[in-house]
Amino acid sequence: MRRIIAYLVRFAAILIGYVIASLAASAFLNVLFLGYFGYAPEPGHPTIAPALYFSVPFAALFVAYFGFMPAAVVILIAEVLGRRDWLFYALGGAVIAVVFLGFAHNVGEGDFDVTDNNVRLALIGSGMVGGIFYWLSAGRRAGTWRREPLPDPET
Numbered sequence: 001m002r003r004i005i006a007y008l009v010r011f012a013a014i015l016i017g018y019v020i021a022s023l024a025a026s027a028f029l030n031v032l033f034l035g036y037f038g039y040a041p042e043p044g045h046p047t048i049a050p051a052l053y054f055s056v057p058f059a060a061l062f063v064a065y066f067g068f069m070p071a072a073v074v075i076l077i078a079e080v081l082g083r084r085d086w087l088f089y090a091l092g093g094a095v096i097a098v099v100f101l102g103f104a105h106n107v108g109e110g111d112f113d114v115t116d117n118n119v120r121l122a123l124i125g126s127g128m129v130g131g132i133f134y135w136l137s138a139g140r141r142a143g144t145w146r147r148e149p150l151p152d153p154e155t
Contacts, residue, residue: 010144014075017138018064021071025093025130026060027052032122063130070099075134082143086135093131097124 030052039048074092077083101123104114114120 006144010079010141013138013141014079017134018071018075019060020137021093021130021134022060022064022067023056024133025063025067025126027056028126028129029059029063029122030056032125036118036122063126066100066103067096067127067130070096074131078139078142080143084140084142086132086139089131089135089139090128091131093127093129093134094124095127096131097127100127 034048071092074089074096078088078092083089101114101120104112107113114123
C-alpha cells in the first residue's frame with residue numbers, strides 16, 4: 001500500500017513540476033521578446049506587469065501542449081535512470097525545444113515554421129530554463145520511487 005502511495009505522490013510531483021517548468025519557460029520567452037521589441041520592464045510602468053500576468057499563463061498553455069510528448073519521454077528516462085543533476089534537465093529541455101522546432105518545420109505549413117535564428121535560440125533557451133525549473137521542483141528527487149519499500153509498522 002505504501003508503494004502505491006509513493007507512486008501517486010511522485011506522479012503528482014511530476015505533474016506539478018511540469019506546470020512550474022511550463023510557466024518558467026513561458027515567462028522566459030515573454031521577457032526575452034519584451035526586451036527584443038524594446039520594452040523594458042520598468043518598476044513603475046502600469047502596463048507591463050498586467051500584460052505579463054495574462055500572457056505568461058496563456059503562453060504556458062502552448063508551451064505545455066507542444067512540449068508534452070517529448071517532455072514525457074525525457075521525464076521517463078530521468079525517472080528510470082534516477083538522474084538528479086541539473087545539467088541533464090537543462091539539456092533535456094533543450095532537446096524538447098529542438099524536437100518542437102523539428103515538428104514545426106515538418107508540419108508542412110509555412111506560417112508555423114520558425115525560420116529566424118534569434119527565435120530558435122530563444123526557444124532553445126526557454127526549454128533549458130524550463131528544464132532547470134523542473135529540476136528545482138521535481139527532478140532533484142527523481143527515481144525515489146525505486147527505493148526499497150519501507151517496512152509496515154508493526155501493530
